[in-house]
Amino acid sequence: MSLTATQGLLTLDSLLTDRVRLAIVVTLAGSEDSMDFKSLLEQLELSKGNLSSHMRKLEEAELVTIQKEFIERKPRTTYLLSEKGSIELKQYLEAIEAFLQSTSDL
Amino acid sequence: MSLTATQGLLTLDSLLTDRVRLAIVVTLAGSEDSMDFKSLLEQLELSKGNLSSHMRKLEEAELVTIQKEFIERKPRTTYLLSEKGSIELKQYLEAIEAFLQSTSDL
Secondary structure (H helix, E strand, O other): OOHHHHHHHHHOOOHHHOHHHHHHHHHHHHOOOOEEHHHHHHHHOOOHHHHHHHHHHHHHOOOEEEEEEEEOOEEEEEEEEOHHHHHHHHHHHHHHHHHHHHOOOO | OOHHHHHHHHHOOOHHHOHHHHHHHHHHHOOOOOEEHHHHHHHHOOOHHHHHHHHHHHHHOOOEEEEEEEEOOEEEEEEEEOHHHHHHHHHHHHHHHHHHHHOOOO
16 A cells, blocks of 8 residues: 555645535536525535534635526526536545555555 | 435534544554654644544544553653544445545535
């Protein structure tokens, strides 16, 4: 087994090492359109507070972009994976993949 | 993308969802012999307190077995992955693999 891959796992510095945030980002990446808060809540079965706190961190790190619009005078906020988020997700999944491959002889 | 795999990631209930504990268990799984605390410290580059706290949790959950022996009158404690730990590691890696495969069309 490669020591490097295990070290790689430990030294990964990404918001996506949290599996809830990883699930949020993967869900956004898999969605054709931007998603509103309610749809994310339903798909991920999280509490409002939990999702809200993770979304704030993802926004602050610019992994997720917020879109605000009015539909029939009602404000609607939707979330979209940013290009930065998309690149970080790809890199993170590659790192996990490399780690998994290193464990294949266990 | 499969929703089930993302849900699976979120509902995984294992001590190994913590990546430090995952790295410890993978390191023990990759070692031919049992390992002492110092070797684990060196390989994983963790602080004593951090490693110690994770080892305690792994012991309590019986994923890791402790061996105590005397070598030239000095006590030596070594750690070994238990059969339960080995099964849980395998299941956990399979779940991550399934999740990764579900993201392959992102």
